Amino acid sequence: MPHPPVISARDVGKTFSRRGQPVRALENLNLDVRRGEFLSLLGPSGCGKSTFLYMVGGLVPISSGELSMECVRIAGPSPDRGLVFQEPALFPWMTVADNVAFGLRLKAAGKRSEESIAAAVKSLLALVGLEGFERFRPDELSGGMKQRVAIAACLATDPKILLMDEPFGALDAQTRGVMQRELLRLHETSGRTTLFVTHDIREAILLSDRVAVMSARPGTIKEIVDIELPRPRWRSHAETNQDFLRLEGYFNGLLEHDIRQIATSIPQHA
Amino acid sequence: MNLARRFRRVYSIVVLLVLWELAALVIQNPLFLPRLSAVLDTTWANFLNGVLVTDIGVSMFRCLSGFTLALAVGVPLGILMGWSAKWDDFWNFIISFTNPIPKLGLIPLFILWLGIGEASKVALIATASVFPILINTYNGVRGVNKLLIWRAATSGADQVEMLQKVVLHAALPQILTGARLGMAVAWIVLLGAEMVAAQAGLGFRILYGGQTFDTRLVFSGLLVIAVIGFTFDRLILALSSRLCRWYFRAADESVAQ
Numbered sequence: 075m076p077h078p079p080v081i082s083a084r085d086v087g088k089t090f091s092r093r094g095q096p097v098r099a100l101e102n103l104n105l106d107v108r109r110g111e112f113l114s115l116l117g118p119s120g121c122g123k124s125t126f127l128y129m130v131g132g133l134v135p136i137s138s139g140e141l142s143m144e145c146v147r148i149a150g151p152s153p154d155r156g157l158v159f160q161e162p163a164l165f166p167w168m169t170v171a172d173n174v175a176f177g178l179r180l181k182a183a184g185k186r187s188e189e190s191i192a193a194a195v196k197s198l199l200a201l202v203g204l205e206g207f208e209r210f211r212p213d214e215l216s217g218g219m220k221q222r223v224a225i226a227a228c229l230a231t232d233p234k235i236l237l238m239d240e241p242f243g244a245l246d247a248q249t250r251g252v253m254q255r256e257l258l259r260l261h262e263t264s265g266r267t268t269l270f271v272t273h274d275i276r277e278a279i280l281l282s283d284r285v286a287v288m289s290a291r292p293g294t295i296k297e298i299v300d301i302e303l304p305r306p307r308w309r310s311h312a313e314t315n316q317d318f319l320r321l322e323g324y325f326n327g328l329l330e331h332d333i334r335q336i337a338t339s340i341p342q343h344a
Numbered sequence: 345m346n347l348a349r350r351f352r353r354v355y356s357i358v359v360l361l362v363l364w365e366l367a368a369l370v371i372q373n374p375l376f377l378p379r380l381s382a383v384l385d386t387t388w389a390n391f392l393n394g395v396l397v398t399d400i401g402v403s404m405f406r407c408l409s410g411f412t413l414a415l416a417v418g419v420p421l422g423i424l425m426g427w428s429a430k431w432d433d434f435w436n437f438i439i440s441f442t443n444p445i446p447k448l449g450l451i452p453l454f455i456l457w458l459g460i461g462e463a464s465k466v467a468l469i470a471t472a473s474v475f476p477i478l479i480n481t482y483n484g485v486r487g488v489n490k491l492l493i494w495r496a497a498t499s500g501a502d503q504v505e506m507l508q509k510v511v512l513h514a515a516l517p518q519i520l521t522g523a524r525l526g527m528a529v530a531w532i533v534l535l536g537a538e539m540v541a542a543q544a545g546l547g548f549r550i551l552y553g554g555q556t557f558d559t560r561l562v563f564s565g566l567l568v569i570a571v572i573g574f575t576f577d578r579l580i581l582a583l584s585s586r587l588c589r590w591y592f593r594a595a596d597e598s599v600a601q
Contacts, residue, residue, distance in 0.1 A: 133494050153500035163495035166590040167513050176509075182500030213593055224495075231499060 078145055079106035080235050080267045081130055086139035087292075088125055099125055101292035103139070107235065107269055112261050114270045114278040114285045116325065118332055122293030123271045124239050130269060131157045131237050143235070153182055156233035158241045162220035164212040170223050171195045171208035177231040198226040203256065218249035225257075235267040242277070251309055254280060262306055275325045276312050279303070287325065289332045297328060375559050383563040390564065395549075400568065403546040406462065406537060407530045410469025414526050417470075418477030419519055425478075426485025427511060439478065447472040448536040460541035472533040476525035484518025485511055517591040520584040524577055531573040546572075 088100040099122045107113050115123040128134040129141055132151035141148045143155065151157075164173050174195045178186055199205055202222040212220055221241055228236065241257075242250040258281060261268060272278050278285045282301050289296040303317055311318045361380055368379040390396035424431040425439075450471060454464035488511055496510045512519075538547030546565050553561030585592050 128494075131494075131498055133497065151494075151497040151500075153498065155498065157494065157498045159491055159494070161491060163489075163491040165492060165495075165510070165513070166594065167588070176496070177499035180500050180505055181502060211590065211593075213590065227495075227499070 077109045080109050080144060081105070081107035081269065082140075082142050082145075083126075083130075084140040086126070086129065086141050087137050088122065088129070088134070089137045098292035101294050103294050105286055105295055105298075107267060110265045110267055111283040112268045112270065112281055114272055114282040115288055116272060116275065116278045116285050116329070117288030117293070118290055118329060119273060121288045121290035121332070123273075123288050126293070127157075127237050127239050127269065127271050130235075131155050133157075153177055153180075153231035154234045156228035156231060156236055158221070158224055158228050158236070158238045160240045160243050162212075162217070162224040164220055164223055164227070166212050168212075169208065170199070170204070170210045170212070170215070173212065173223055174198050174227045174230055176227060183231060194230060195226075198230055199223075201229070201260065202226045216249075217245050218253060221245065221253065222256075225260075229266075233266075235269060238268065238270045240271055240273070243272075243274075250277075255309055257281060258307060275322055275329070278325070279318060279321050280307055280309060280312060285325070287328050296332075299324070375557060378560040378563060383560050383567060386560045387564040387568065395544075396568070398544050399546050399549050399565075400572070402542075402544045403534055403538070403569075404572070406465050406545065407469055407527075407534055409462075409466045410537075411473050411527055411530045413466065413470035414473035414477050414530070415523065418474045418522065418526065419481050422478040422481025422519070422522070423485050423507060423511065423515070426482045426515070427507065439475070443475050443479070447533055451536060451540065455540060465537040465542070468537045469530045469533055473526040473530040476529060477519075477522040480522025480525065481515065481519045484515030484522075487518070488514040517584065517588045520580060520588065524580045524584075527576050527580060528573060531569055531576075534569070 083103055083105045086100060086103040087098065089096050089098050091097065103126060105113075115126065117123045125134060129136050130143075130148065132148050132155065143152075148155075165176065168176070171192070175191050177183060178191045178194060195208065196205075199207060202225055204219060204222050204226070207215070207219070207223075212223070215223065221244075225241070242253045245253060254277060260266075261281070270278075270281060279301055284298055284300055286298045287296045288294065299321070301321065303311065303315065303321075312322075364377075365380045368374075368377045368382075371377050374382065387396065390399075421431075421435065425435050426432070447468060450468060451464075454467050458464040458467055492510055492514060493506065496506050501509065534545070535547035535550060538545040539551060542548040546569050550562050550565035553559065553565060
């Protein structure tokens with residue numbers, strides 16, 4: 075018997091009011107995130123993809139429809155659904171080690187000895203390539219290193235699904251490339267279910283098992299595309315692999331229509 | 345801070361004191377403006393005969409008791425108001441209405457309610473000092489980066505853990521700024537507190553000097569309050585830069601000079 079989807083969204087909608095006018099940010103959004111898969115939400119800025127991710131994270135309530143995790147309705151945040159934000163969300167007064175250990179020291183994680191926490195921190199930092207940085211402070215790290223710490227902190231509570239909101243969007247191109255490669259490696263070795271938000275077509279193709287393309291105003295899933303490129307994947311595929319290039323052209327076509335529509339529509343939030 | 349900058353800071357005070365001494369020498373009217381050296385003489389004499397020590401002890405007890413009470417009320421209430429919309433809705437107008445009330449105008453009421461002893465004096469100081477503490481705490485909590493709250497929430501923090509481990513830390517720089525302002529206000533209203541039924545205290549001594557045309561005594565009291573107030577301010581500042589190193593490092597980076 076197949077596993078139920080980790081995340082299941084049925085006719086999810088989000089309406090909020092802006093200047094007294096209701097704005098439909100999301101409408102009739104249907105999506106299943108399968109166990110172990112890497113699913114990307116690809117769409118233009120303002121299509122509501124991050125809003126949807128925060129809904130899955132339990133940080134933003136849904137207005138209509140049903141959103142559940144393993145058949146249980148999502149009512150709030152939970153360490154089962156770890157979130158990595160675009161800006162690395164690190165506590166500036168804590169060392170790298172304390173940041174990573176934050177979730178492990180909460181009551182929700184159960185009583186754990188400091189030795190076991192220190193060991194966990196050590197192996198998590200090794201996993202993201204930051205061995206020996208335990209005693210550093212966030213402001214002593216580069217943007218890419220901060221985001222590595224944020225990812226390690228997120229993995230500390232061993233979430234069933236990893237939610238990532240354009241985690242490499244604020245990084246320079248070189249660092250982004252390195253981080254994408256490491257996330258690939260991390261996913262291919264751990265097989266952790268991942269829901270990844272991006273507006274970068276190449277990033278989506280490179281990382282994902284499936285890509286859900288979103289359209290804007292109101293945001294909804296336009297098409298779900300299986301990425302059947304063999305793994306392990308390499309960033310160089312983006313330049314040379316014919317299937318990769320074909321997919322890139324296809325996504326470009328899907329998104330172009332939407333971007334043109336947004337560019338000519340009256341901005342709702344001006 | 346480098347040596348040159350430290351020197352520049354002290355130097356301004358020295359210039360002021362020298363100007364004072366020179367002005368008094370020119371005016372030659374000790375009732376109008378006594379010389380700094382004469383004021384220091386009076387202060388020293390009062391120190392030797394024990395009057396100053398008693399005054400400082402009595403006033404410091406009043407100020408620190410009032411300030412501690414203000415902290416005990418202002419910080420928790422400010423955190424709750426900044427954190428919970430319900431608490432904010434209930435208290436916001438009450439605070440905004442009562443903040444501009446001149447606290448010295450409460451003296452007759454506190455005397456009626458609490459008598460002419462220490463209680464009314466401490467209550468006055470606490471009432472005046474609580475506002476800057478509360479308002480800064482409130483603003484500090486409201487200004488906590490939402491990402492940090494979300495990060496804690498998705499890590500599994502409950503409400504108590506959120507306040508203890510995230511909000512209190514993140515707002516600590518503003519809370520301590522509030523404490524600095526509150527401490528200053530405590531010394532400012534001290535004189536009002538010692539206006540009625542006081543036998544000792546720095547504020548009482550200033551008023552006494554005024555009534556007996558002893559201008560040197562007035563200046564002596566003012567000077568001592570300034571020095572003590574300054575010392576406490578620096579103590580809180582030192583505590584703040586110790587506890588909130590992360591905050592000051594970030595501030596150093598964002599402002600070049």
